[in-house]
Amino acid sequence: MAALSQVVSAFVFRLTFGLAIAMIGPAAGRVPSVYFRVNLWVLLGLNTLGALAARATSGALEPLGGGPVPFAGAVTLAAASYAGSVTWLCDRRIVGRRMLIGIAGLGFVAAIASLPAARGASPIMLAAAVIDTGSSGVLMGTTLGAMLLGHSYLNAPGLAPSHLVRAIGFVMIAAAARGASGAAGLVLALVHGLRAEGLFWGFLAFRWLTGVLAVAGMALLARQSMRIPNAQSATGILYAGVVFAFLGELLAQLLSIDSPFPL
Structure with a gap:
């Protein structure tokens, strides 16, 4: 608990x-x-x-x-x-x-x-934790922010599409940064002796599929919708992106509990 x-x-x-x-x-x-x-x-x-x-x-x-x-x-x-x-x-x-x-x-x-x-945590462990915290927060925040921004177009149809396009672009950058930090954490954890069962790797793969790849995919689809432009469709796609981002980050935190580095 x-x-x-x-x-x-x-x-x-x-x-x-x-x-x-x-x-x-x-x-x-x-x-x-x-x-x-x-x-x-x-x-x-x-x-x-x-x-x-x-x-x-x-x-x-x-x-x-x-x-x-x-x-x-x-x-x-x-x-x-x-x-x-x-x-x-x-x-x-x-x-x-x-x-x-x-x-x-x-x-x-x-x-x-x-x-x-963490007792006896090395500087690299602390740095990894700080980077993980920042990249995690930015990914969730930009995805949720872009989705909520899409709702603004329902109340302000005259709002320039560039605002949502820019927000979606930030989601894509955040997903790439999150993937890079997660990959670095996994490599460091393996180097420092991470041992896990097969079920762990299944959950880790699911974390990557939902929390990084699916979020990036939803952002790409939303960006394609804005080429029309169709803010309502992009907002619906970003809804799914928010769910994927939240699920991936919660899984990452749970999987990192027994790991020397964040995953």
């Missing part, structure tokens, strides 16, 4: 960081303010869940930043998300963009602080 709570907390913090990153670019454009307001409400709910999960851990797993850090991080991020939503409600775009940058930074710090402490 404690391990599951740790996974949920890390998942929420990574998604918070990634979605905030995904919103920073559109914040400088003409994307309607409601897009940012609704997304920040989503982050408010997610971090409320993260706070509950952190409390459920109850110190059974010691994070890098100490026991109370994940809970305090979730509460702080929930409060910042609410404040940010009020800022976008007032259409204060410059202040709102700065709030997004702050939430992204806080989310990344909270995600790092929620990692289980």
Whole structure:
């Protein structure tokens, strides 16, 4: 139960960081303010869940930043998300963009602080954990952000297609970066003596199929839809991409529990 709570907390913090990153670019454009307001409400709910999960851990797993850090991080991020939503409600775009940058930074710090402490971890292990956290959050955040951005076209049909095309492009880049970090982690784990049963490799293959290849494939299909352009079709495709990204990242966290390097 404690391990599951740790996974949920890390998942929420990574998604918070990634979605905030995904919103920073559109914040400088003409994307309607409601897009940012609704997304920040989503982050408010997610971090409320993260706070509950952190409390459920109850110190059974010691994070890098100490026991109370994940809970305090979730509460702080929930409060910042609410404040940010009020800022976008007032259409204060410059202040709102700065709030997004702050939430992204806080989310990344909270995600790092929620990692289980590894006794005698080498610098390369710590670096791999940081890179894994960043690439994981960016993949989930850009995929979810692109899907939610697609919904904005239903309320603002005059919105330029270039915003969604650019967001889909970021998803493709994030999938490539995630694949590279995952491959590096797997190679390092094997070099450092990773031993696993056949079922483990089956789950790992499924993690790669869903969390990297399927996400990249959905992004490619969505980009092809935008050649028409058909934002509604692209949004539906990105729905599937979000499911694949979330499933792949949850599997990656579970598979990495007994591995010296993140997978």
